[in-house]
Amino acid sequence: MPRTFSLRSHILLLVLGTVVPALVVAAFLVRRVVDDNRQAVESRLIDSARAASTIVDAELVGTVRALQGLAESDRLAEGDLAGFYAQAKRLSATQPTWAAVSLASADGRQLLNTSRAFGADVPAVVDQASFEAATRSRQPAIGNLRRGQITQQPGFLVRVPVVRSGGVVYVVSAWITSYTFAPVLASQPAIQDEWVRGVIDESGTIVSRSRDAERFIGQKAPAAALDRIERVPEDVYRDRALDGELVYSAYTRAPYSGWIVGVAVPAQVIDRGFQRSMAALIAVGLLLLGAGAGGTYVISRRISREIAVSTREAEAIAGGQHPSHPAARVTEVRRLLDALARSAALLDTRQKERDEEVRRADRARDAAEAADRAKDEFLAMLGHELRNPLAPALTALHVMQQRGMVEFTRERDVVERQIRHMARLVDDLLDVSRLRRGAIELRREQVDLADVVSRAVEMTAPLVAEKRHQLDVAVAPGLAVDGDPDRLAQVFANLLSNAAKYTGPNGRIAVRARREGAHVVCECTDNGIGIAPELLPRIFDLFVQGQRGLDRRYGGLGLGLAVARTLAELHGGELRATSPGAGLGSTFTVRLPASMEAHAAIQKAEGGYPRIQSTGPVLVVDDNIDALNMVVEALTLAGVETLAASSPAEALAVAARIPPTTALLDIGLPGMNGLDLGRALRSLPGGGSLRLIALTGYGQDEDLAASIAAGFDAFFVKPVEVSALLAAIDGMARQT
Secondary structure: OOOOOOHHHHHHHHHHHHHHHHHHHHHHHHHHHHHHHHHHHHHHHHHHHHHHHHHHHHHHHHHHHHHHHHHOOHHHHHOOHHHHHHHHHHHHHOOOOOOEEEEEEOOOOEEEEOOOOOOOOOOOOOOHHHHHHHHHHOOOEEOOOEEOOOOOOEEEEEEEEEEEOOEEEEEEEEEEEHHHHHHHHHOOOOOOOOOEEEEEOOOOEEEEEOOOHHHHOOOEOOHHHHHHHHHOOEEEEEEEOOOOOEEEEEEEEOOOOOOEEEEEEEHHHHHHHHHHHHHHHHHHHHHHHHHHHHHHHHHHHHHHHHHHHHHHHHHHHHOOOOOOOOOOOOHHHHHHHHHHHHHHHHHHHHHHHHHHHHHHHHHHHHHHHHHHHHHHHHHHHHHHHHHHHHHHHHHHHHHHHHOOOOOOHHHHHHHHHHHHHHHHHHHHHHHHHHHHHOOOOOOOEEEEHHHHHHHHHHHHHHHHHHOOOEEEEEOOOOOEEEEOHHHHHHHHHHHHHHHHHOOOOOOEEEEEEEEEOOEEEEEEEEOOOOOOOOOHHHOOOOOOOOOOOOOOOOOOOOOHHHHHHHHHHHOOOEEEEEOOOOOOOEEEEEEEEEOOOOOOOOOOOOOOOOOOOOOOOEEEEOOOHHHHHHHHHHHHHOOOOEEEEOOHHHHHHHHHHOOOOEEEEOOOOOOOOHHHHHHHHHOOOOOOOOEEEEEEOOOOHHHHHHHHHOOOOEEEEOOOOHHHHHHHHHHHHHHO
């Protein structure tokens, strides 16, 4: 028989077995905490340095882009320096870090400076190194820190060459002082205990510093620091700062400017709190170990005695006897004895309560199902009853119109709009009722998705036109699906109506379709109010709507999206909604099984576009051959005399033979961009009155500004409706 030990001995062994490993683990954890603390400090500092370098580069990139936009000014192309001076003056006022804007010729003569009046004498070009780098590479250049001849303040130059006909004719520069640049560093929220931030240019000179700036700006960084930077582009180390204080420092090299951005924290700030925490941890550990060892003996005696009593009581209950309620001084043992006494009595009670809960749950489920059926029946009855008076009312309005009654025309239009709006609400009610009862039968046939979307566009055209939305539809013929054309048109009409309602006036709505494997995918995208993350999971539930104004001018019942998704699922497809968030627009994606039968692409009949008046030859330039051919074919069908070119060289050759009156230019052309090509076309004999239209995939604000500065008359972002292009060409022709 194995040797036995008392409970007291086991508890003592347990304490010893716990304490020894705990001490080993504690020693390991202390070492780990030291390492983790060091790594956390280094990670925090390097993250702060990287964030500061990102802000510095972002500011410099923004300056370069603004100067590049200024360099595209048509004032420079015309030699109008006074007009360019005014443009530069206005742009400089919008840039808080700029102290002045200057323009220099390619041979190094400074022509103007916004810090001086136009025509006033200005000094020669300074910082020849950055000037020569910009003219030699034809790329933007950033100078090193120096003292300005006009402002007499330390600063640096950002230069952008002005390239015309393959050569540099001017250099546009922005003068940024260290003091106007200082808020850039301050724009990043400081991390806890952060002490100082600084920026060093490529020559090793301090450009900006968040602390004691007047004292250190313009000084060279310590040789040891520069040697470290030369060897390691990014690092964290412990050393003394310029003022002699011991600090933790981190630096990184900004990828765009190549400047060094660093942060530093006093070493005592980091070390003091850690040392205090470790001392307190050790003291508490020793105290707890002593208290545990002293109290083990007393506690073990009491526990062993009380456990013996509990064991006897449990054995009595297990034998079917009633508990004897013995006394106990240990609270947990007392509770155990009380629990054992109550367990037998509670067992029968719990069993009865469980049976009653099951019966109540069954009754509640039956009541909920009955209420759901009653709701469906009520919706169906309400929809039918509401449509009865709507039909004759709408018919009466049509009869009045056919009889030529001109009185109360405005009032009749109002009544008709409201009746149609109510009819749509009734249709939604009826569809919801029929869908929930499974009473809708699809009349399937092979249908082209382009025809379905076209019907949906016609159904929602009044709402889209009323809110003056830009609707771009790119659904090519030939995307065949098997489905009910009326119900599919209802799906896309509901999506277009939803996009129009929740997009502010003059918004953009786009419909795109494509083939993905065995499915046809169609996306409806808008730039409206978007969908909040908390609403997105419930957007297809019945009666759920996004945030609306108090007037509810285009209000509904929150049924359209629910109906659309159910109809899509009945066709074996799905409908999903995505949105970056509130105020960022939304996208609804319909995925339907493609038709298994071969279905030839449905071509638009000739004459599908309206013919316009004679506009003269129109030159279309695009390096994408498919896009070029489609635009040429569409313009030709509309009766426009069209010239085509797939490269800038070919375009110039065609224009020299047959001078066009209008040119549609892709901006992203190889060799020579569309902006330069437009200038070259206008410089040809007889090209001064040439009308220019930009047709590009670049749709940012700066792209529009660059095209306006280059003298373009209209700007379109791909893809674009042919009707919009025709309207622009026709409008320009009528103005001449």
